[in-house]
Amino acid sequence: MAMEVTQVLLNAQSIDGTVRKHAEDSLKQFQEQNLPGFLLSLSGELANDDKPIDSRKLAGLILKNALDAKEQHRKFELVQRWLSLDVNVKTQIKACLLKTLTSPVPDARSTASQVIAKIAGIELPQKQWPELIGSLLSNIHQLPAHVKQATLETLGYLCEEVSPDVVDQDHVNKILTAVVQGMNANEGNNDVRLAATRALYNALSFAQANFSNDMERDYIMRVVCEATQSTDLKIRQAAFECLVSISSTYYEKLAPYMQDIYSITAKAVREDEEPVALQAIEFWSSICDEEIDILEEYGGDFTGDSDIPCFYFIKQALPALVPMLLETLLKQEEDQDQDEGAWNIAMAGGTCLGLVARTVGDDIVPLVIPFIEENITKPDWRQREAATYAFGSILEGPSPDKLVHVVNVALTFMLNALTKDPNNHVKDTSAWTLGRIFEFLHGSTIDTPIITPANCQQIITVLLQSMKDAPNVAEKACGALYFLAQGYEDVGPSSPLTPFFQEIVQSLLTVTHREDAGESRLRTAAYETLNEVVRSSTDETAPMVLQLVPVIMMELHKTLEGQKLSSDEREKQSELQGLLCGCLQVIIQKLGSAEPTKYVFMQYADQIMGLFLRVFACRSATVHEEAMLAIGALAYATGPDFAKYMPEFYKYLEMGLQNFEEYQVCAVTVGVVGDICRALEEKILPYCDGIMTQLLKDLSSNQLHRSVKPPIFSCFGDIALAIGENFEKYLMYAMPMLQSAADLSAHTSGADDDMTEYTNSLRNGILEAYSGIFQGFKNSPKTQLLIPYAPHILQFLDSIYMEKDMDEVVMKTAIGLLGDLADTLGSNAGSLIQQSLSSKDFLNECLSSDDHMIKESAEWAKLAISKAISV
């Protein structure tokens, strides 16, 4: 048997397809017929030093894949399968794996490390394999170097797999001690030191208690800082990675070390090799991220009881940090702008400079201006580009007042450089900087306009001209135009862009037809800019937007003509269809929002819908997200007439709702169901059985991404509101789902911010569902069907009120639901309502809210309750 497995595993890697296929089939058969035997022989193969490395590696890989999968549902199955295996089998497998850690073959050891960590990830939360960590760490000091290295690597993977709360503090201490000792400068073996340093990276999240202890923290920090000075590049890089991770995980503990860290990072940025320098820059970017978050959250007024104070590390380091970052800007690579995958010191430094500007605001301006002035006219393109990039970087963060003067001077300069500079790179950055100027300093919120009647013409001429430049420059010019248009979004009835509208649209369409529009995502940028130009258009240009409809329809039609496409061509076709459907969506939404244009637009509705249906038909199993979004906009604009498209469209709607894998598609489709409910109202009834079935299936599925579930609940509300008392037949399915989801989401105690946010969105969905159902049944003789649900709903409202962690949206929906319940049930629920906390404390709190939406809903609730109890 053992011999056979070796050969099969080798055959499974054969270059001969037939041999490979045959081997894969035998492996599959083996696994299906005798799983314990299969796993045992794989672990035996991996542990056996007499076997070829290729078969051992594949054996380990198959073992690993038998324990874990990306897809949640599958992962859960595999975990259950492992847990239900015979204990003796598992013990034997684990013994083989631990033995492999002592193998002289590095790849075998490394593979075993990963498999051990996967098993630990399954068993430790179940309180199984309690001896694992102890046995890994026992006599670690006496181990030969290669075994020590493998052990540390195993600990690293283990920390990555296992959540900190399943490892007791005693074990955490032992792991950290072993890891930090392995990192120590007097560890002579670099492989051991590297493994330890990488292990620490994963173990950091376990070290909360240790970072709160000054002595332990000092020790860890000293060892990490020493490791950044190692002679081995990989160790230095890994040590900086640890610093980056510490900067976000333990930001509030960093103050005593910042001086040293600054020196270490500055030296690395200036002198070390690129992979290390990039991590050193990343340390500062990460500190910026932290401080931006803190300052955004507390708006600068930090109060004693908030979580983490801002230590203003960036502000303090500013005088030294900014020059260091400016130096990096001069280290550009040739052609980095044409290379999608490029990432180098200049790019990292420039990105960091932008984050610093957002962190400190005005203070950065005087530190950067001299650099710009000194370099912007230099003959070396690197200096001109660096100066331009520096300028573009600091446009977000400082107050407009601080920038407006210098921007006015720079504007002409940038326009000039974009037209005349001989260097592609400088032009690229100049166009990008113009975009940043328009993004942050142009729009209705800015007091002194940057764009005036005097320069508007010139700006547009230059941008349109640059759209004929190299793809990377043209793409940035499109981007600049995007923000130029965005700034005029709420300009009122008359836009300064009106005189140029036709020319802009024509130029953008020309760009989309360029031979090289596939490079530097130029075609995408052109369509996106077209979208923004349409969004920000006014009534004056509505006729031109209308003229655009047949043009884009024709483009979409053309994508449907080509037959027999290769998979590559098919992907390109789908991408282009996405852009065109996106554009049509924006146009429909724009024209549909005003009665006169909607009326004229409607002449195209049949044809457009026909095209969307053909786009759907291009694919066999999935629906096109962009086409679905566009149909939602169309349904909203069409209203009840949309009913005529339903017979043909329905199957795609169902297909979208079934798309668990691409959950965005599913989410978008759920939103479109809502649009159709509001458009068709009771005419949607014939399709409701199918839709409800699908939505209920989605809710019960543990494969579907959780973010889609709240909108599905809201969608119940949309359906109920549309079909009224006809919702009766779904009550017996929908209500229990809503009740159990309500029970789950009533309490969030101890959850992190993400979980609280999700819980709130779930609550909102549930509340919207109930609201829709109650309003749908209003004035129906079947109202009494809802009475049995009232106690639970009121209880739910009371309990989320008492949790005190509702956001404004939930508060508004919750108090509105209280009103809907009272409105529909009237005196039937009078006494129940009066007993509820929500009708008193919660209602009063909402009535005195500053948020007018909450207040308005609360007044509605008060009115409805008063009516219900006054009868």
Added chain:
Amino acid sequence: MAPHDVRRPFKRPAISDQQRRRDLSLLRQAQNRRDAQHQARCLASSVLSLQSQTPEPVPEFEIELVEEPESQSEEESGTLTKDLDVRQASKLKGAEARKWFAAQLMLPEWMIDIPDRLTHDWYVLARPAGKRCIVVSSNGTTVSRLRNGSVLHHFPSALPCGARSRDQSGSSQSYCILDCIFHESDQTYYVIDMACWRGYSLYDCTAEFRFFWLNSKLAETGACDSPSRYHKFRFSSVPVFNCDQSGLYAAYTGVVSYVKDGLLFYNKHAHYQTGNTPLALVWKDEHCSQYVIDTDSKGDIPSQQQVVLELQDDGKLSTSDDPAVNFGCLDREFIQKVCFIVIIINAWI
């Protein structure tokens, strides 16, 4: 364990246009859902405010339909379809608008005997002297119309949606309908009843609830504040009493900031119904109204009193008091002879 990548987006906007399209769609859908929800919540008010135009009851809504005395007005004006609600009605012009609004007020009958359970089931209030009118605030403006439907004032007010400057409610569907008396001397609208508040109907609410709502809501809006640029006339509520002895005494003799013109009685359990109703009553005598009997410039009562009579479209002849008293009916032949008459007759005291 491979090194960790630190790549960040470079020269890229924070949000892709695709994400923006999704976000904007979600935003539109959420807004549409809110509108649908709001519309459902306001449905009652839209339907109820139509009652004078709707000849047959809408079965799914339990509305107490008012007997429409002027049923021919419907055929007369074909444009006054039953789909009108107050927002649409506010767009009507001229005669059509007057006709629509003229039918919107609840009109009390004369109190000619003492209702049963007066002390338990009735409220009393001192009626301010002045012009009875219906006040509608919507779309950033406020319009008051007299009993005959003609516009008294067109003005900005601090009522919800009553002025452009302070449209905080955000919803164009929101509007208010108040039953008021405009008191000339202090240029104040005294609110004696409330039919709609922020788009929510109070037509099917009891008087008890309407008065409670009126008293708690009106002051909140700032409508009772002194006039200002965006609030041209002051509004005020009127003290309402139970009809026990002290309540009656207070209403009858109590000092108020306005000139009294009789007492109004409201049945606590009655809904707001347009047109005449025995569930609202009016009483006037010389102690609580200066208009019950004509006086001359010296304040003496002349020996003869004058009464103005109106000839209704259906031939009924009634006093032009508020409320009117029907005398009888004139035959068609006579009306044809005298198309337009105002008869002054002697009335005996």
